[in-house]
Amino acid sequence: MGRDCMWILCSVLLGFLLDLCFGDPHWLPHPVVWIGKGISGMERLLRWIFPKTPGGECAAGVVLAVMIPLLSLVISGGVLYLAYRISFWLWFVLHTFWAYQIPATKCLAAESKKVYAALQAGDLDSAKKLLSYLVGRETTQLTEEEVTKACVETVAENTSDGVTAPLFYLLLGGVPLGFCYKAINTLDSMVGYRNEKYIHFGTASAKLDDAANWIPSRLCGLLMIAAAGVLGLDGKNAFRIFRRDRNNHLSPNSAQTESAAAGALGIQLGGTHVYFGQIVEKPTIGDRIRSAEAADILRTNGLMYAAAMLSVGLFGLCRALIVFVIT
Template structure:
């Protein structure tokens, strides 16, 4: 008899494969539906209050974890149902194929000199103001986003799935979606979004560092430097304002032998970051290598998650 844990492990592998083959569902994406419901709830409960934000985050994430717990309980004695359900959930919470596609499209636009199109396309990867960015800055922004989102959209959901199964997959994706919605610093969300942002930081502490470690191990497979990745990770990660993004961005910078970091504009706010890595600014070719490195890091996370759940 196939044990439920092994069915879960097989489902995680199958869901990763489905994401690699099909990408995100084209219609009725469950994450988008969750975001719409969360936005509707926000309109009802918002207040300039940390306490109100704690309740909001707890309700949204709790609902996702509760749904995952129910699915896990219902399929506990049915390995095939557990496999199919886990595969479907893993597929919808992962973003590996979409992330790689955006990186490759950006590289194509930069190689062909279509700077205006590349500026418009950057919004698919991050919220940075691209109005005045040139080719090298666009490549840097895209490379940084590939690195950060490798951890957020690929490694972290896989690891939480390996740790907690379906509730881990759904709960993490709900939390990460809330952070994207209300976790940024602005007059509206400085207090209300505090809980979502801090909880997301905690949920990503281990995945970000495992992502950085996997980048070190995988660096040579993309023509990079494992020693450079380790050196930049240890030396430069703390220069980044995020306790997690800096880990993986620094490791990617060292692995690819490029320099990331600098000043970034988000609307009216300018964020100054220290330099990550020692090399020149990245170009389209380095961006393509970042995509390949992202895929390898994701495969390492998949192996870890599946083995953890298989036992």
């Protein structure tokens, strides 16, 4: 058992290095796409089966929130088990390949750099369009500084959702638990909205995502504070703002990393935004020590990379210690 646990650790570390090197090429089929298709198909089925009442939609949403992560865990675990029965090395290659696909470190950095490049070129319209692919809010009326802050916010939030939380679950339970987490995260991004269509149906998925990210987001906030010190940013202020503003968000988790980033950069994030035509009022995060500038996107990417490295070291060490104890 200890030997298999160490091989999982090696596989996840190798997968993380592959993600840093290659990201997610568009031509490569991605399992999360299939998870998304499964969510869409099951949503249609459940809406047809359950009554179109608030209670019926809530019940359907609970079934969806249970079935999709469970299927993701069982299917990936079953395929890996069959691969292991055929050949250990087939299992290792497949596990490593999927471990490479689960985090989104380079992809997140690459997409945010496109917004930065457009801002640097003075093309605000392109920057707003590129930003719209990354955020759920309305972007057409944003100023240059607001585009910058929105990009900083999404990189900071997704440092946990897209990088350190997947690594946390990968190193905790291997690829099956990693896919289970990605399914929960994908559910929230697809149905976890407070609009008319999903206010009842998406409640269970949103709550499940909050629960799954509760520990990882707080660990990531602390890791980003440490990363700020490593990168020569304001680690002391990052810790101060983290302590003060880490709950200044409608989500219990999003401000954990956004507050650390805002403090490290000395800018103010949050505030009122427009989502799907509706004004959503949010508290501010951080102090406006200075105005946000396009280079803050690159600085936040630096925080993301440093936090990812620190998380791999911390979570990997914890797993290695557990293996040592049980063997």
